[in-house]
Amino acid sequence: MKSAAEQAQVNVELVASAVGGVDDSDGNHAPADQKIDGGPSVLYDAVILLASKHGTPALAAQPAVRDFVADAYAHCKFIGYTGDASPLFEAAGLGGLTDDGFVSLDEHSAADFISRCAKLRFWPRQASIAQRAGAAKASAGEG
Numbered sequence: 001m002k003s004a005a006e007q008a009q010v011n012v013e014l015v016a017s018a019v020g021g022v023d024d025s026d027g028n029h030a031p032a033d034q035k036i037d038g039g040p041s042v043l044y045d046a047v048i049l050l051a052s053k054h055g056t057p058a059l060a061a062q063p064a065v066r067d068f069v070a071d072a073y074a075h076c077k078f079i080g081y082t083g084d085a086s087p088l089f090e091a092a093g094l095g096g097l098t099d100d101g102f103v104s105l106d107e108h109s110a111a112d113f114i115s116r117c118a119k120l121r122f123w124p125r126q127a128s129i130a131q132r133a134g135a136a137k138a139s140a141g142e143g
Contacts, residue, residue: 001048004110010117015039015047017062025052037064041072046117048080048105049088056084060091070094074129076121080105080113101125 005012016022016032023029033039041047049069051059059065069092072079080103081088089095101122103113 001105001110001113004114008111008114010114013039013044015044015068017059017065036062036068041068041077042075044072044077045120046078046080046113047072048082048113049085050082051085051088053083056087060088066092073097073125076101076123076125078103078113078117078119078122082106097128099125099128 002012013033014021014030015034015036016030017036019032019035021029021031034043047068065088069079069088073092073094078101082105086095089098099122101124103116105113
């Protein structure tokens with residue numbers, strides 16, 4: 001991702017659940033630029049969730065991580081992810097709400113994700129969110 005970002009001349013920051021950073025699957029240490037509860041998704045044009053199969057449940061248990069993901073969705077950000085991020089999406093209240101703004105980096109290249117992000121936001125989601133809010137309001141008898 002970093003090399004594709006450099007080629008596209010876009011900035012990348014690692015936001016981690018710990019100030020010190022994370023160890024990747026190869027055992028290499030990656031220092032964090034931000035801690036997740038100090039670097040909310042609203043600061044970024046797009047987000048990528050890089051979580052291992054074993055790390056996803058631990059991330060999903062953290063309120064700051066759930067908020068980070070839910071806020072990225074609500075702000076119509078493109079959300080890239082690797083592996084099975086569904087437990088994290090479920091924990092953030094997004095079960096069944098993934099759309100074309102969610103991009104599996106196991107299926108799409110980093111360059112493709114960055115290209116999609118040139119639109120800055122996945123605007124069709126905004127109408128979907130408004131439609132669900134209207135339906136909820138109507139079912140609650142407020143319509």
